[in-house]
Amino acid sequence: xxxxxxxxxxxxxxxxxxxxxxxxxxxxxxxxxxxxxxxxxxxxxxxxxxxxxxxxxxxxxxxxxxxxxxxxxxxxxxxxxxxxxxxxxxxxxxxxxxxxxxxxxxxxxxxxxxxxxxxxxxxxxxxxxxxxxxxxxxxxxxxxxxxxxxxxxxxxxxxxxxxxxxxxxxxxxxxxxxxxxxxxxxxxxxxxxxxxxxxxxxxxxxxxxxxxxxxxxxxxxxxxxxxxxxxxxxxxxxxxxxxxxxxxxxxxxxxxxxxxxxxxxxxxxxxxxxxxxx
Amino acid sequence: xxxxxxxxxxxxxxxxxxxxxxxxxxxxxxxxxxxxxxxxxxxxxxxxxxxxxxxxxxxxxxxxxxxxxxxxxxxxxxxxxxxxxxxxxxxxxxxxxxxxxxxxxxxxxxxxxxxxxxxxx
Numbered sequence: 001x002x003x004x005x006x007x008x009x010x011x012x013x014x015x016x017x018x019x020x021x022x023x024x025x026x027x028x029x030x031x032x033x034x035x036x037x038x039x040x041x042x043x044x045x046x047x048x049x050x051x052x053x054x055x056x057x058x059x060x061x062x063x064x065x066x067x068x069x070x071x072x073x074x075x076x077x078x079x080x081x082x083x084x085x086x087x088x089x090x091x092x093x094x095x096x097x098x099x100x101x102x103x104x105x106x107x108x109x110x111x112x113x114x115x116x117x118x119x120x121x122x123x124x125x126x127x128x129x130x131x132x133x134x135x136x137x138x139x140x141x142x143x144x145x146x147x148x149x150x151x152x153x154x155x156x157x158x159x160x161x162x163x164x165x166x167x168x169x170x171x172x173x174x175x176x177x178x179x180x181x182x183x184x185x186x187x188x189x190x191x192x193x194x195x196x197x198x199x200x201x202x203x204x205x206x207x208x209x210x211x212x213x214x215x216x217x218x219x220x221x222x223x224x225x226x227x228x229x230x231x232x233x234x235x236x237x238x239x240x241x242x243x244x245x246x247x248x249x250x251x252x253x254x255x256x257x258x259x260x261x262x263x264x265x266x267x268x269x270x271x272x273x274x275x276x277x278x
Numbered sequence: 279x280x281x282x283x284x285x286x287x288x289x290x291x292x293x294x295x296x297x298x299x300x301x302x303x304x305x306x307x308x309x310x311x312x313x314x315x316x317x318x319x320x321x322x323x324x325x326x327x328x329x330x331x332x333x334x335x336x337x338x339x340x341x342x343x344x345x346x347x348x349x350x351x352x353x354x355x356x357x358x359x360x361x362x363x364x365x366x367x368x369x370x371x372x373x374x375x376x377x378x379x380x381x382x383x384x385x386x387x388x389x390x391x392x393x394x395x396x397x398x399x
Contacts, residue, residue, distance in 0.1 A: 078365060085362040086289065086334075089383040093295035096387075100298055175336075179290065246290035250312065252336075 076134055083174060087121050090178075094118075112153065113189060119149055120181035124174055137177075139204055140167040146181055147188065147202055154192045156200075161192065166203045170212060176272050179250045180214065186244050187216035187265050194220025194263060212271045214253075219262035282308025284326035286317040286344060287360070288336045292383075296330055296360075299387055303394060314339035314347075321348045326355050328398055333361035333368060342371045349375060356397045360385065 094117055098110055123146055131137035144165055150156075151163045172180065184202060191200045197220030207213045223229045244265070248255045253269030283300045285307055287293040297307045305327075309320040313336050321329060329348065333341040345357045356378035361368065364382060372380060378397045381389060 078363075082334075082363050085383055089362065089385075090289055090291045092384050093289075093291040096295050097291065097298065242294075243290070246294060250288060250290045250336075 080134075084125070087125075087178070090121065091118055113185075116150060116153060116185045116189060117182055120146060120185045121178060123149075124177045124181055127177070128174060136171040136173050139170045139172045139177075139180075142172070142177060142181070143167050143184060143202065143204055146184055150185065150188045150192075154189070156192075161197060162199045163188075164199060164201045166201070166205070168204060168206045168212075170204065170206060170271065173272050176251070179247045183214065183244065183247045183251070183267070184216065186241070186247070190241075191216060191218035191220065191263065193224045194218055195223055196221050197262065206271075207268065210270050210273075211268055213266060213268045215264065215266045217262060217264035222259065222263075282306050282324055282326050284308055284317065284320055284324060284329045284355070285310040286312075286314075286329060286335065286341060287332040288312040288334070289332070292332070296390075299390055300330075300394075302387075303391055305394075313337040314341065314344035317341070317344040318347045321355065322351055325353070328394065329355050329357045331357050331359050333359055333363060333372070342368075342375060345375045345377065358393055358397060 094114060098114060123142060127137040127142045128134055144167070147163050147165055151161075154161070156163055188200060188202065191197055197218040200216070200218045203213070203215040205213050205215075245255065248267055248269075251267070251269040253267045256266045256268075258264045258266070283305050285293055285296045285300070287296060287310070293310050293312075297310065300307050308324040308326050311317040311320050315337065317329070317331070317335075320326075329345070331341040331345055335341055335344070341359060341361075345359070348354055348357065357375070358379040358381065359372050359377050360381045360383060361372075362383040369380075379393045381393060
């Protein structure tokens with residue numbers, strides 16, 4: 001094109017070869033420019049179309065995410081309502097059963113154990129609220145808070161009783177934690193009744209791929225603080241109270257009670273699957 | 279002919295309360311199960327006059343599954359469902375197994391008694 005343009009400039013007259021070539025050159029140049037601009041334009045269009053597609057996909061993905069999250073939230077909320085209602089029924093059942101006991105127990109003691117059980121239920125819900133996925137939470141802070149409350153309400157310090165815990169890093173869910181919390185409440189409360197108990201230990205350890213063990217032991221005597229001897233059945237055939245038995249059964253656990261220096265209750269139970277990831 | 283009631287409930291305290299309530303009505307409890315499998319087995323074994331069935335149970339199967347299986351046995355007992363869930367999906371499944379009654383948790387003794395009397399007369 002450059003050569004043609006030079007030829008055009010050097011030659012003068014109309015209808016000469018230079019003139020013709022000049023026109024052809026102009027036509028060609030403007031065509032090339034036109035094509036170039038069109039190509040640029042098409043490129044821009046393609047780019048815009050691509051951006052539009054990407055944005056649309058992104059919006060669709062985000063909408064799907066949000067819809068999913070909303071559905072998940074609804075499901076979770078309904079689940080929570082269900083659990084709360086179920087636990088209200090558990091509390092009502094406890095009150096009903098205690099009100100039906102033939103031999104009247106001292107009222108403060110009765111109210112005290114009921115309050116402890118209700119506290120255990122409430123604590124599970126509190127731990128769930130703080131958990132990362134609203135489903136599983138760490139057993140250690142839960143058990144420690146539970147035991148601390150039991151110690152406070154029994155005035156452990158004033159009575160010279162030390163509570164100690166040894167807890168593995170294990171995650172638990174509500175279905176597991178409710179009976180576990182109630183079990184610890186019953187066992188620790190029982191240990192406080194054993195005369196001369198100075199240390200009450202609560203251990204929660206992993207003892208197999210899908211197995212955990214809860215052990216509550218004390219160094220008290222085999223009679224209670226008022227001098228009444230403990231139920232001999234408890235010592236001889238390794239049976240716990242009806243409530244302890246029932247909770248162990250709810251957890252599919254195996255109960256073992258031994259008496260050496262004090263009383264030792266050991267319960268082995270399977271752990272819900274995901275808890276092992278903890 | 280047994281006059282026993284089978285209780286299917288995985289929550290210990292609720293199960294205990296149901297037992298006491300049934301005994302208060304002058305009936306006896308012939309068994310208590312915590313899983314669907316156990317419920318089906320005990321229903322075959324004891325031929326209860328009534329089954330009180332919690333919907334959510336331990337294990338992979340729920341109370342509706344258990345009731346379905348129990349309904350296939352010879353002379354199936356009536357089943358009263360007890361559930362904390364009012365989800366339409368659950369209610370629809372309960373309706374599909376021809377339940378004799380449905381109690382929503384939390385319920386009162388009088389409600390249970392009225393329903394039991396209505397079901398087994």
